[in-house]
Amino acid sequence: MTPVHNKSFEDNNGLITIVFPKFKNKFLQRLIPKNKSPDIRISLDEVGSSVWKLIDGNTKVNEIIQLLKNKFGEELIQAEQRTLKFLSMLYQHRFIYFKEIRKE
Numbered sequence: 001m002t003p004v005h006n007k008s009f010e011d012n013n014g015l016i017t018i019v020f021p022k023f024k025n026k027f028l029q030r031l032i033p034k035n036k037s038p039d040i041r042i043s044l045d046e047v048g049s050s051v052w053k054l055i056d057g058n059t060k061v062n063e064i065i066q067l068l069k070n071k072f073g074e075e076l077i078q079a080e081q082r083t084l085k086f087l088s089m090l091y092q093h094r095f096i097y098f099k100e101i102r103k104e
Contacts, residue, residue, distance in 0.1 A: 002099040003064075003087060004057040016049040018042040018095055047076065051086055055096060061087060 010017045023029050054064045069079045090096045
């Protein structure tokens with residue numbers, strides 16, 4: 001499986017913040033007070049940011065897991081299960097999609 005970003009993001013000194021609008025509906029967007037952000041911002045930790053950066057639309061999940069193992073070594077306990085769970089959550093919340101699934 002090959003993950004691809006489905007939301008915009010910002011890189012803040014190596015840590016990723018996923019950014020997406022609170023509402024898709026234009027009318028509801030206008031109801032947001034001017035002093036409030038129209039976007040939801042989700043900040044990722046170091047490991048999550050590393051996974052996000054490795055998602056480039058070409059790197060497969062098993063390659064991402066191997067690169068994380070090489071980068072974090074013993075520091076990342078159960079790298080494979082943790083990465084698969086994280087990618088699953090990103091997919092469920094539609095932050096990413098998989099090339100192979102989108103083709104169908």
